[in-house]
Amino acid sequence: MKQAAAKHITIGIGGGISAYRTLELIRLLKKSGASVTVAPTKAALHFVTELSLETLSQSACLCHPLQTNNGQISHIEEAYRTDLIVIAPATCDLIAKMAHGFADEILLQTLLSFQGPVLIAPAMETHMWQHPATQANIEILRNRGIQIIGPDSGDLASGRQGLGRMASVDAIFEHILAMLTPKDLAGIQALVTAGPTIESLDPIRFLSNHSSGKMGVALAKALAQRGAMVHLVHGPMSVTPPRLANIRTYPIRSANDMLGQVLELVDHVQLAICCAAVADYRPTQVVQEKIKKSQENTTLALVKNPDILRTLGQLSPKPFLVGFAAETSDLEKNAWQKCLEKSCDLLCANLITKANPVFGADENQILVFDQNGLILHIENQSKDRVAHLILDTVRQRLVF
Ligand SMILES: Cc1cc2nc3c(=O)[nH]c(=O)nc-3n(C[C@H](O)[C@H](O)[C@H](O)COP(=O)(O)O)c2cc1C
Known part of the structure; x- marks a missing residue:
């Protein structure tokens, strides 16, 4: 059974320091045979470059809410094409916008146009993660069927330690493979x-x-x-x-x-x-x-x-x-x-x-x-x- 091979995955990246680790995730997905399009937010492009993302994914990025491609609306075409949307890191801002249906980034427009599975890997400082607003938004996403991996405990960008670190790239990769694999042994x-x-x-x-x-x-x-x-x-x-x-x-x-x-x-x-x-x-x-x-x-x-x-x-x-x-x-x-x-x-x-x-x-x-x-x-x-x-x-x- 093929898992990631022949699948298309959209990787959304939020503006967090752990965005650099998502480069490795893109590399692993490409190596496993998937095709990948990356949709970074405006903030994400302060942390990683479009050049790196396009080189690793071997595909043009989706960066602009008003983007078209040969007269086609990019976010709509991406939503129909993709098998899975993964957001890593999912910032508290992105989580809030997803929960309430905002569409001011091409990533959010693609999410609203997509009817398939979504995985998010939240990453933020402990207090941002534990804030009642973030937790309420997470609850909305969980009830909507969105899968959530992490966050883990460990070193945070501020130099502090605590809960809020993005899940490991290996764990996210394994989770993606599991999501893409047909459940032909369910019940066993x-x-x-x-x-x-x-x-x-x-x-x-x-x-x-x-x-x-x-x-x-x-x-x-x-x-x-x-x-x-x-x-x-x-x-x-x-x-x-x-x-x-x-x-x-x-x-x-x-x-x-x-x-x-x-x-x-x-x-x-x-x-x-x-x-x-x-x-x-x-x-x-x-x-x-x-x-x-x-x-x-x-x-x-x-x-x-x-x-x-x-x-x-x-x-x-x-x-x-x-x-x-x-x-x-x-x-x-x-x-x-x-x-x-x-x-x-x-x-x-x-x-x-x-x-x-x-x-x-x-x-x-x-x-x-x-x-x-x-x-x-x-x-x-x-x-x-x-x-x-x-x-x-x-x-x-x-x-x-
Ligand atoms: C150095 C730095 C690191 C940041 N890291 C995070 C982070 O890990 N998680 C988070 O939710 N926000 C983080 N932020 C704040 C976000 O970048 C900010 O909320 C931004 O508006 C998020 O935009 P986006 O959700 O559209 O990507 C960080 C900000 C700075 C300046």
Whole structure:
């Protein structure tokens, strides 16, 4: 499923210091394949230049309320063309004008002419944000169905700290992708496992692996963007789990912890994606005191961990089950065998090579198997994109 690609987004910019951060948002949107038109207010052009905005968006800006283009009224044409209007930063002045239907900026005229989704990212000093007038205006916009992201707490333009900072560019970008994604998995409860597990040896040391959690997090995000309620059970990851309203996180450490948490949740989900790199073995015994360096050589006694994927495959009824396999050799044979043995509906296999390290990388290429064999080869691309391609196959097969 394509998200921002082939979509048109209008970015409105208000006259706030955080306008400079919107340049990065425009760059991310263009990189994701969207076309972008920027509509800065007169005040915004004191903070960022038309030249920068036009260069980054590769498109002429909408700057003047009386603007036409070859005889066409620019704000009307933009309103019919665009899929989404995002205002970042939304100043308290813009918020007030939006709430009361003002039209003295081309951005406001476009908003009044537009009938689709709108997202605003307010940014202002704490007292301006908390003022009853601003809060009443925000309430009007919220009741009108306008989505609001932030503001966050942190450093403010005045040098003070507090609530009022524009939401992070990454968070705004993720929110935009979620708004543009059709909700074809709405109503689904999904379980995703991600990251490594940690198997303690003593109070200081543990056995683990190189899993970063990026693939599992990409799947959780993609599910949430498509409307599913996601339960993300994860070991200690090198990425932070996404802060989306429909993702609930359950941090765990060991394979046994993960199994316990998964079994608590599994009765309530229709889909389970086991992406975590669960340690196959754990030390037979966790030593209470730090193991001393007394001997030249030592051996570790290990015991097998529970097989979470196999356990889920044996449940009846069981959720639609997607497993992951990381193989370093004979990928096709081993992966299909794993799909059969563990009763998976789909098995996604990553071939780990020097060229495709998978662990920690931002990209992945995988083969997808079902009970009859190989069904799909997903070429090397971002894990976010890979996640959506896997979910396209899940969606075709999932009955709900
Ligand atoms: C340096 C400076 C920074 C400002 N930052 C903000 C801001 O972050 N948020 C805000 O609501 N207003 C801010 N203002 C005030 C707005 O620029 C002012 O209200 C302006 O009229 C907003 O116009 P606009 O809403 O049409 O963009 C700032 C003003 C100055 C001088």
